[in-house]
Amino acid sequence: MLIKKPADIPPSDITSKDLYLNRRKFLAGAAIAGTAAATGIGLRELAFPSSLVEANAKIDGIQKSSFNTTEKITPLKDVSNYNNYYEFSTDKYGPAGLAKDFKTRPWTVKIDGLVKKKQELDVETIIKMAAPEERIYRHRCVEGWSIVVPWVGFSLSELIKKADPLGQAKFVEFTTIYDPRQMPGQKLPVLDWPYVEGLRMDEAMHPLCLLCFGMYGEVLPNQDGAPLRIVVPWKYGFKSAKAIVKISFAEKQPVNTWNKAAPNEYGFYSNVNPTVDHPRWSQAKERRLGEFFKRPTLMFNGYDQVASLYNGMDLRKNF
């Protein structure tokens, strides 16, 4: 009887390192897919296990915050499907689908500019710098709509203190990732990529200014700025930069992207202000998503505690 000697493993059968490493991801995905199926999550979501690994994970140990509004929270479905995120699409209903496979790990944030020590921090290190808090904030878009969102994060000041900026640092600049392969909107010259935003140091240090990595008790969805964004609730939404890869300290006021695009329409400060109209539309009222009638817009979006930051400033000029 002829016994066939087993051949050496053909090279094609050897698992590549990539595939091997992905095996964990696949297993994690499969595990989540299993629970998802058990808990009744739709098939469409199951088709994207890679994004499920990060998304919808609960954040542990979230603490209550004293900054919360008691207004009705906007449904997650609206906040995660109606996004101004031009890196993915200029259509507000686009980012939810287009950001599904956006990679938020590994992720590092460069601490740059006028600091004692320039460094590159892993996002996991940043997230662990302070205890996560739930901050239920009003969020007002420059276009005239608003939402109420339970963000998760901690005051940006915690990070700034650890970054240890030099005395002459007067401004903080935030840069969003530039990756046109993952962000199809960046292939178009709609804005001058990468997206840059900035705050004055005292604004950035204000306890309301949030370094955010979650919402609704879960990890931030990709279309809402994962893995790390800021939330500045007294300013128009575009001031709250998403998917941040660089935080830089500077002496000079940064030029933010929308200001560069239309200087007469979008200022550096962009505080919510019902008395200063956008040149093309009134800012006196807003439509809260889910409500039929418009409601009056509040000065500083109702966050009067920041008013002292602007004492003696002409907010008509510094719009």
Place this chain on the structure above:
Amino acid sequence: MKPIRFFKPVIFLACLAPLAALAWKAYSGNLGANPIEVITHATGDWTIRFLLITLSVTPLRKLTRQPWLIRFRRMFGLFAFFYGVLHFLTYIWLDKFFNFHEMLTDIAKRRFITVGFTGFLLLIPLALTSTAGWIRRLGGKRWQMLHRLIYFSAIAGVIHYLWLVKADIRKPLQYAAILALLLGYRIFVWLQSRFKSKKPSPLSRPTIEVSEG
């Protein structure tokens, strides 16, 4: 012509499809997070589209030598007006809640609303005089002159769109390009006819101008 009698109701229903789609989405709760914005954009979009469709009837008819196409032009024009009315109603009802003071401030202060409102106003006399009776009463030449207002209405509509978008001007530019083509055709025809009437060449066929734009 028989096919026209058959096609007219079919095309009429097709012209209502955008409204039906909107109504269906509203009924099934699929208008998204900001339904009023969706309604505003959809009705505005279809106003411009129907203006462009109306303006393409004459070039299409002449280039393809299908004179019967003219019999759909009025319907398309009236649908442009119909969607324009819906767009305007959305604005004064759902956006301004009949606050006429706010509305007038808007029209005076916001140039994109000024130009959009102008475009809408220009359509009103055209809709009113769209009947055969009015063509008779005004006389073909005068009626035709009046209805050339649609050129300005369409230009106003496209500028309205161009001036309201924040940064992504791709779609309004597409509309602008189509409109430029359609108006360019008319300028070309006009220049050609002027040239011909100055130096009539023995080879050129006499052009019989029917009253249409």
